[in-house]
Amino acid sequence: MVKPTSETGLSGPEGGAEQESTRERILDIAMELFTEQGYEKTSLRQIAERLGFSKAAIYYHFASKDEILLALHMRLHEFGRGALSTVDLGDLRSGAWLELLNGLVEQILRHRSLFVLHERNRAALEQLHRQGHDAEHEDLDILFRQVLANPALSARERVRLACTFGAVMGPLVLSGEVFADIPTDQLGALVREAAHDLLLPVAPV
Amino acid sequence: MVKPTSETGLSGPEGGAEQESTRERILDIAMELFTEQGYEKTSLRQIAERLGFSKAAIYYHFASKDEILLALHMRLHEFGRGALSTVDLGDLRSGAWLELLNGLVEQILRHRSLFVLHERNRAALEQLHRQGHDAEHEDLDILFRQVLANPALSARERVRLACTFGAVMGPLVLSGEVFADIPTDQLGALVREAAHDLLLPVAPV
DNA sequence: GTCTATATAGGGATAGAC
DNA sequence: GTCTATCCCTATATAGAC
Numbered sequence: 316m317v318k319p320t321s322e323t324g325l326s327g328p329e330g331g332a333e334q335e336s337t338r339e340r341i342l343d344i345a346m347e348l349f350t351e352q353g354y355e356k357t358s359l360r361q362i363a364e365r366l367g368f369s370k371a372a373i374y375y376h377f378a379s380k381d382e383i384l385l386a387l388h389m390r391l392h393e394f395g396r397g398a399l400s401t402v403d404l405g406d407l408r409s410g411a412w413l414e415l416l417n418g419l420v421e422q423i424l425r426h427r428s429l430f431v432l433h434e435r436n437r438a439a440l441e442q443l444h445r446q447g448h449d450a451e452h453e454d455l456d457i458l459f460r461q462v463l464a465n466p467a468l469s470a471r472e473r474v475r476l477a478c479t480f481g482a483v484m485g486p487l488v489l490s491g492e493v494f495a496d497i498p499t500d501q502l503g504a505l506v507r508e509a510a511h512d513l514l515l516p517v518a519p520v
Numbered sequence: 521m522v523k524p525t526s527e528t529g530l531s532g533p534e535g536g537a538e539q540e541s542t543r544e545r546i547l548d549i550a551m552e553l554f555t556e557q558g559y560e561k562t563s564l565r566q567i568a569e570r571l572g573f574s575k576a577a578i579y580y581h582f583a584s585k586d587e588i589l590l591a592l593h594m595r596l597h598e599f600g601r602g603a604l605s606t607v608d609l610g611d612l613r614s615g616a617w618l619e620l621l622n623g624l625v626e627q628i629l630r631h632r633s634l635f636v637l638h639e640r641n642r643a644a645l646e647q648l649h650r651q652g653h654d655a656e657h658e659d660l661d662i663l664f665r666q667v668l669a670n671p672a673l674s675a676r677e678r679v680r681l682a683c684t685f686g687a688v689m690g691p692l693v694l695s696g697e698v699f700a701d702i703p704t705d706q707l708g709a710l711v712r713e714a715a716h717d718l719l720l721p722v723a724p725v
Numbered sequence: 726g727t728c729t730a731t732a733t734a735g736g737g738a739t740a741g742a743c
Numbered sequence: 744g745t746c747t748a749t750c751c752c753t754a755t756a757t758a759g760a761c
Binding site: 726727728729730731732733734735738739740742743 | 747753755
């Protein structure tokens, strides 16, 4: 079983305005359909149809349907790594939270569709995690739940953090396209402002 | 095809500590499995197995798998109606928002598992809506998106509202069981407080 | 790299016995 | 009200031709 590109799901920035590889075209279509209909309701036949070739052809590029979802998941991992690694998870008191959240806002604005995909296919993605996906678990979800369970924090602090996380998700991934008319920059600024207001009483500057 | 109970999915409060009807036992198990694994990944066989009888028996109580999900959806509708009808959607400026959000917090705290079910099966539920479910559409989601799209509101107000909605969802339905150690009353108070802080600059008292 | 054809399994749904 | 048996369809996945 020969694979044309790497298995990470991200062929990396080879630079230039290259033509999209078939593998990536599959991923793009899959992302669209998985988001609209959900992972399980989307069949490989449907994906292949949109691409103009037959179902079986997909198996040249991916060993299974799960691997398509996994590849999409890895795309997000890639970006998440950058935002998370800049923050020292030790000192999550003080203003480090804001920094983390601001980084999150930026990432979401850049790769919004990926985040929406994840939000709408949580069940399927969690099962991927259980089954294997032995890769490191630096998932956003998992990270946040760890922080929220931190016994060193007060109940108020924990809840506030969860609220702030939600406040970011609300307009950016839970609200569909209602904010399409607002320029990205402005949207980001407004969300950051809200996050700031929420964290103020907990982590005073 | 004779049905033992009403078709609304809610047999209503007949009072007392009655034994749960089979129909409701099915719904309870379904809710659990749909939440854990997602709607599509859950088979009728699986539901029947847990109840100790066979797959086909379910068809005595529900005409299709979709109807099980629909019945669960109607359970939420029932509760939502109360919270929404108290608020005049006309004056969604001023403090009416807070009132609406506070009602929402209360409902979520009471029927949390139902909200989680909905959050984790959005795709499937949206398809239900498209296909039929001709019943009135007083859905929370739909209502909120209407409000968020209201052109009479400023961008800041709209985004703030979405943030507040998210801030409520964050700790209450998106965070799993991390807050199980915090008493319900305290949790509600903390969330309401956060919602208040978020809406302050937009809808001063 | 994409095709056809096919194997195989599982799920939803129906009929009818008890 | 629950069961057995069965139908039918769709989906994933494989084998092998071109």
